[in-house]
Amino acid sequence: MNLTLNVRNNGQGLSEITAEVAAAVQGCGVRDGLATLYIRHTSASLIIQENADPSVVQDLQHWLNRLVPENDDLYTHTAEGPDDMPAHIKSALTATSLSIPLVNGELALGTWQGVFLWEHRHHRGERQVLINVLGE
Amino acid sequence: MNLTLNVRNNGQGLSEITAEVAAAVQGCGVRDGLATLYIRHTSASLIIQENADPSVVQDLQHWLNRLVPENDDLYTHTAEGPDDMPAHIKSALTATSLSIPLVNGELALGTWQGVFLWEHRHHRGERQVLINVLGE
Amino acid sequence: MNLTLNVRNNGQGLSEITAEVAAAVQGCGVRDGLATLYIRHTSASLIIQENADPSVVQDLQHWLNRLVPENDDLYTHTAEGPDDMPAHIKSALTATSLSIPLVNGELALGTWQGVFLWEHRHHRGERQVLINVLGE
Numbered sequence: 001m002n003l004t005l006n007v008r009n010n011g012q013g014l015s016e017i018t019a020e021v022a023a024a025v026q027g028c029g030v031r032d033g034l035a036t037l038y039i040r041h042t043s044a045s046l047i048i049q050e051n052a053d054p055s056v057v058q059d060l061q062h063w064l065n066r067l068v069p070e071n072d073d074l075y076t077h078t079a080e081g082p083d084d085m086p087a088h089i090k091s092a093l094t095a096t097s098l099s100i101p102l103v104n105g106e107l108a109l110g111t112w113q114g115v116f117l118w119e120h121r122h123h124r125g126e127r128q129v130l131i132n133v134l135g136e
Numbered sequence: 137m138n139l140t141l142n143v144r145n146n147g148q149g150l151s152e153i154t155a156e157v158a159a160a161v162q163g164c165g166v167r168d169g170l171a172t173l174y175i176r177h178t179s180a181s182l183i184i185q186e187n188a189d190p191s192v193v194q195d196l197q198h199w200l201n202r203l204v205p206e207n208d209d210l211y212t213h214t215a216e217g218p219d220d221m222p223a224h225i226k227s228a229l230t231a232t233s234l235s236i237p238l239v240n241g242e243l244a245l246g247t248w249q250g251v252f253l254w255e256h257r258h259h260r261g262e263r264q265v266l267i268n269v270l271g272e
Numbered sequence: 273m274n275l276t277l278n279v280r281n282n283g284q285g286l287s288e289i290t291a292e293v294a295a296a297v298q299g300c301g302v303r304d305g306l307a308t309l310y311i312r313h314t315s316a317s318l319i320i321q322e323n324a325d326p327s328v329v330q331d332l333q334h335w336l337n338r339l340v341p342e343n344d345d346l347y348t349h350t351a352e353g354p355d356d357m358p359a360h361i362k363s364a365l366t367a368t369s370l371s372i373p374l375v376n377g378e379l380a381l382g383t384w385q386g387v388f389l390w391e392h393r394h395h396r397g398e399r400q401v402l403i404n405v406l407g408e
Contacts, residue, residue, distance in 0.1 A: 036237070040249065077194075077195050092185065094365075132169070138304060204335075
């Protein structure tokens with residue numbers, strides 16, 4: 001079964017979507033199986049990270065911005081703005097799809113794990129995430 | 137169901153394989169499900185990226201080559217040539233497996249998304265990609 | 273079907289778990305399908321890499337340590353020790369989930385591929401990996 005999750009964001013940064021994904025998955029009625037998330041974009045990505053201390057995702061963002069800066073002379077793909085090519089590179093280094101087992105009808109996340117959409121561009125907007133659920 | 141795709145490449149770079157993957161998947165007759173791609177190598181990888189403007193994949197290649205240069209004094213694994221250890225590192229930073237939902241019998245790629253095999257070595261050759269299809 | 277693999281490690285480094293994963297998967301009796309590994313942590317990750325020459329995984333570790341050093345002034349998340357924030361970043365750059373097709377009841381790994389748990393922290397400990405198996 002495939003579901004669609006539309007995620008609004010406030011521009012560059014990690015937005016936690018654990019609750020939305022959990023709610024969508026529970027509606028499928030699968031007790032034992034696999035949930036796969038897929039983001040239909042190439043300048044935003046998916047990541048599972050610590051959701052307890054917000055400094056983790058802030059540091060992740062700052063570190064990745066330093067590794068992949070804007071206005072690098074290497075880029076030739078600049079027509080869509082200075083944040084576009086860095087966004088493609090950041091997406092390449094993180095995940096377009098992610099799979100999480102379903103145990104007793106719940107996402108089997110670890111204690112400190114949350115699911116995040118990582119927007120790599122500055123503009124606010126909406127991103128589409130598909131959720132595939134397989135199992136019984 | 138598992139299918140095998142043999143992909144010839146012209147050496148280092150990203151080769152789009154969207155059409156080949158789509159054709160293989162359609163032959164399975166699954167309308168609602170999940171396609172998982174798996175590359176059976178450790179010096180080439182899989183990536184979903186923008187396939188509209190070829191400057192995106194060119195910039196990706198140049199950026200990754202700068203991040204992971206050949207002839208770095210750090211490498212001790214040098215017996216298979218100067219492009220070998222960089223290829224392993226590049227594979228580690230990108231994807232060995234990728235999953236894409238199947239909706240109405242089609243890969244549910246976003247408008248700007250293409251599937252690419254990313255060859256990290258210089259020699260021309262053939263790489264093997266497995267495609268697993270689950271669903272109904 | 274979901275299985276749990278508890279993996280002990282000796283601190284930072286790559287530990288091969290191919291044999292443990294293969295044994296767990298074979299017990300499921302699935303001949304044609306997909307095995308998905310999922311690590312329930314945010315400072316350790318999963319990777320498929322060359323398992324023939326141990327210098328590959330050593331170079332991978334040294335390269336990643338140089339890219340993501342400890343005691344970087346950028347980090348604000350420092351309460352859990354100097355190796356904690358680098359471990360989150362390293363996890364973000366590698367994989368939390370990995371899928372491998374099952375062909376004739378076996379993991380369809382390439383000739384040179386092994387499955388590794390990559391511990392990014394220094395302390396010895398135990399990590400939990402879930403294995404989901406789908407198919408027939």
